[in-house]
Amino acid sequence: MPQMPAVLANTLMPWFAKPSQVTHVEALAPRLKRVRFEGTSLRGVVHEPGHEVEFRVSATEFRHYTPSLLDAQHGAMEVVFYLHGQGPGSAWAQGLKAGDAVDILGPGGRLAVDPDADAHLFLGDETCLGLFQAMVRALPSPLRLSGAVEVEPGCEDWVEKVGVSLTAVARAPGQARGEALSAWLAGNVRGDATCYLAGHAGSIVRLRQELLERHGFDKRALRSKAYWADGKRGL
């Protein structure tokens, strides 16, 4: 739920949220930040790589993010935030610093690695760097893995900075979102893979159609999760 009256949020948060503290902040790039949260409330949480959490980013607004790491044994979680600069979630993440108290809702969700897949294909944008890192770590074997992350021009080193073994493709100025991924896909498709699509909603629709109609994928081999949509506040 992206929005809730402050009075209701104040009442519900103590019941449902897991209290934590920011213990480490890493500026990977000016618009990319990794934050570590720790708390006893995170110990023993049941979680699968690909699941999401929710943060209260203002008195009335909530936004979803994805743990790039969740260590339930030690009560620690990391999130990679893309600071797009156009909403309260991005502003809240930008301001996070060591020592801040942060309440966490979740984790939960349905997106997860397909344990039976012969190969794995990842397609997404800057918001998916943490997701893909968590999912790639969870693969039974890293050998049959490929994929691309569409990034702002000049940010091709972000995949390496985060530590994701995927290809970065730059979105040329003026180019529609998803076009760079589509071009990469045309030369790198592998029909035996389970394909994970995340990030920009419009790009997911386009890539999904191409995978089904042009590249002969079966619907059951596609797993997707829209993370944001043009002009929409919070998904």
Ligand SMILES: Cc1cc2nc3c(=O)[nH]c(=O)nc-3n(C[C@H](O)[C@H](O)[C@H](O)COP(=O)(O)OP(=O)(O)OC[C@H]3O[C@@H](n4cnc5c(N)ncnc54)[C@H](O)[C@@H]3O)c2cc1C
């Ligand atoms: C399940 C889930 C998991 C997610 N995990 C992550 C994560 O791990 N890391 C991460 O960085 N993001 C993640 N996101 C995406 C993030 O929640 C959205 O980008 C969200 O819109 C940010 O909130 P906001 O308040 O900054 O912007 P909003 O108030 O939601 O939107 C304001 C404006 O900004 C635009 N906008 C939103 N996101 C972007 C963007 N990425 N690029 C350009 N314009 C944008 C919107 O279209 C809108 O016009 C996740 C989303 C979901 C649903």
